[in-house]
Amino acid sequence: MRENGRHARGSESSHHPGDSYYNIPPIKRPHWTWEIFVYFWVGGIGAGAHAVTTIARLLGHGDAALLRAGRYITLGSMVLSPLLLISDLGRPERFYNMLRILKLRSPMSLGSWSLFLFGSLSGLIATAQAAQDGLLGGGNPAARLARAVPAQILSALAMPFALFVGSYGGILLAATAVPMWARNALLMGPTFLASSFSTGLSALSLALKLGRWGEKGTHAALRRAERLALVAELGLMAASLAKMGKYGKPLYGKPLAPLFFGGTVLGGILAPLALLSGRESRPRGILASVLVLLGGLAFRYVMVEGGKRSADDPQATFSHTRKEG
Amino acid sequence: MAKTGFLTDTTVCIGCKACEVACKQWNQLPADGYEMTGDSYDNTQTLSGSTWRHVAFIEKSGRKRLTGDVDLVALAEGVREELPEGAEIDGLGRWTFMSDVCKHCARAPCQQACPTGAIIRNEFDNVYIQPDVCNGCGYCVPACPYGVITSVPEDGRAFKCTLCYDRQKDGLEPACAKACPTDSIVFGEVEELERRAEERVRELHERGYTEAYVYGTEEVGGTGGIGGNHSKFILMDRPETYNLPAAPELPQEKVGPAVAASAVAAAVLSAAVALAFRR
Ligand code: SF4
Numbered sequence: 001m002r003e004n005g006r007h008a009r010g011s012e013s014s015h016h017p018g019d020s021y022y023n024i025p026p027i028k029r030p031h032w033t034w035e036i037f038v039y040f041w042v043g044g045i046g047a048g049a050h051a052v053t054t055i056a057r058l059l060g061h062g063d064a065a066l067l068r069a070g071r072y073i074t075l076g077s078m079v080l081s082p083l084l085l086i087s088d089l090g091r092p093e094r095f096y097n098m099l100r101i102l103k104l105r106s107p108m109s110l111g112s113w114s115l116f117l118f119g120s121l122s123g124l125i126a127t128a129q130a131a132q133d134g135l136l137g138g139g140n141p142a143a144r145l146a147r148a149v150p151a152q153i154l155s156a157l158a159m160p161f162a163l164f165v166g167s168y169g170g171i172l173l174a175a176t177a178v179p180m181w182a183r184n185a186l187l188m189g190p191t192f193l194a195s196s197f198s199t200g201l202s203a204l205s206l207a208l209k210l211g212r213w214g215e216k217g218t219h220a221a222l223r224r225a226e227r228l229a230l231v232a233e234l235g236l237m238a239a240s241l242a243k244m245g246k247y248g249k250p251l252y253g254k255p256l257a258p259l260f261f262g263g264t265v266l267g268g269i270l271a272p273l274a275l276l277s278g279r280e281s282r283p284r285g286i287l288a289s290v291l292v293l294l295g296g297l298a299f300r301y302v303m304v305e306g307g308k309r310s311a312d313d314p315q316a317t318f319s320h321t322r323k324e325g
Numbered sequence: 326m327a328k329t330g331f332l333t334d335t336t337v338c339i340g341c342k343a344c345e346v347a348c349k350q351w352n353q354l355p356a357d358g359y360e361m362t363g364d365s366y367d368n369t370q371t372l373s374g375s376t377w378r379h380v381a382f383i384e385k386s387g388r389k390r391l392t393g394d395v396d397l398v399a400l401a402e403g404v405r406e407e408l409p410e411g412a413e414i415d416g417l418g419r420w421t422f423m424s425d426v427c428k429h430c431a432r433a434p435c436q437q438a439c440p441t442g443a444i445i446r447n448e449f450d451n452v453y454i455q456p457d458v459c460n461g462c463g464y465c466v467p468a469c470p471y472g473v474i475t476s477v478p479e480d481g482r483a484f485k486c487t488l489c490y491d492r493q494k495d496g497l498e499p500a501c502a503k504a505c506p507t508d509s510i511v512f513g514e515v516e517e518l519e520r521r522a523e524e525r526v527r528e529l530h531e532r533g534y535t536e537a538y539v540y541g542t543e544e545v546g547g548t549g550g551i552g553g554n555h556s557k558f559i560l561m562d563r564p565e566t567y568n569l570p571a572a573p574e575l576p577q578e579k580v581g582p583a584v585a586a587s588a589v590a591a592a593v594l595s596a597a598v599a600l601a602f603r604r
Contacts, residue, residue, distance in 0.1 A: 021568035022364040027472040031463045056602045090461020090481025097441040097460045105577045108464045109440035167587035175576045176467040185579040189587030225601035321570035
């Protein structure tokens, strides 16, 4: 037990006696490793893909290729998500304790339950899809059973849980003592969700484009939706930066700024918006989707990493708790 | 059962670190290594998963130099009369000690954050982590506004002061309070400790130390929905001097509004997708 108490010194090097205790961070950063931001990204893609395909279907949009892509993408995301989360636990073998109780005040508890329910439903839905696609064989009882799964109804039922999975990463971070996250409490969830929609849409359109599947109308609709989601994401990100104010310093600071402004804002939002607004072509669409997906990953990374840096800054914590600026 | 807690009076702490050692011994906590900070004689630095009591050494240089024949005994005894050569009582500077510990919040952020229910309030109304339930998700760590609860990488779980749950069950006071030679750490029922703290602060004020105050009340330290702390402190300086936040908030107060805001965003984004697919 060595590492645990020893802290990186606060980024502020100037020490005013009386203002802090040798610049030792007064709060502690989470241990979360790479699994967490990758999970926020992967889970968000699944949530977005599910939401989009379900909405399209409810509106009577009948493209089977879109439905198929959506269901398999969601399944993949929901298989990976718990694995990532469990491997980040200090005691992975006790992962099932996440479902030991339900706690409405704990975003981690709400998120675990939502992930469990959404993941289970998406498993059933994808099984039905697989049976329809003939992947489970023809006349065997399992395939017949799978075909009987009311996939449409289950998709609609899964919607609230999917939407929560897409947003709760932000809520979870916001409900902490970390200044950068806590300052922006109201917009964290919406920003994560907007990114979840944009990355989910991009995953769908990337899959359809790469496989050369889907109707022309589907591609056009996805393109329109991607643009709208990106605009929403851009607006929410700008508002978040305004809300964070000086507490967003880790995002403007040295190691993270290039990734945030270059990777997320420019590469992940502005560039794809330009690509999607101009002439429509397959390579442009593919490039836009890839950029959005990578930008979403960069966004999750800088948000988690930025919070850790914010927690290490004693002056940020002190002025935040004194409700300054 | 009565609610129990600590009152840590920094004005009588002599920085012997007996509490730190007693805590380590009783709770069988491993050493933290032999790291010299170069900052002060305090090489522990902070509370951690393996240090549940931490004595901070706060050195503040004096504002004025002492000159001439100063009565050091009178100084040490806190006599506030006019001193020779216009010296000030603070002229020597202050070397304050403060034995920090889990605040055992009345409404505890770590406990509310915990998804497994590992963190509970026990029969003494102390905040206790059940080590057989904790799965090491680490969410309690950034939730604590005082930087108390900490993940231990080698173990995987989070740890902090138990307020010596085991000793209390046997009618004993916690190890740190038992070991403290000056009664800087007093263990007892919360209400009794509150009375005691008020009395002590009044006494200090009467003696001229008007800067003394209680930290851990709903006004200072236990603010923003936390509802006060069962571990209270008598401090002589700004909370930040002791590495404590002045007015923290219960982070979970934000969950409701944040979920509502996300629901609005979900509706708007869904409508946008619907719009794109309708045309
Ligand atoms: S001080 Fe921190 S660890 Fe102690 S009860 Fe409060 S939130 Fe939990």
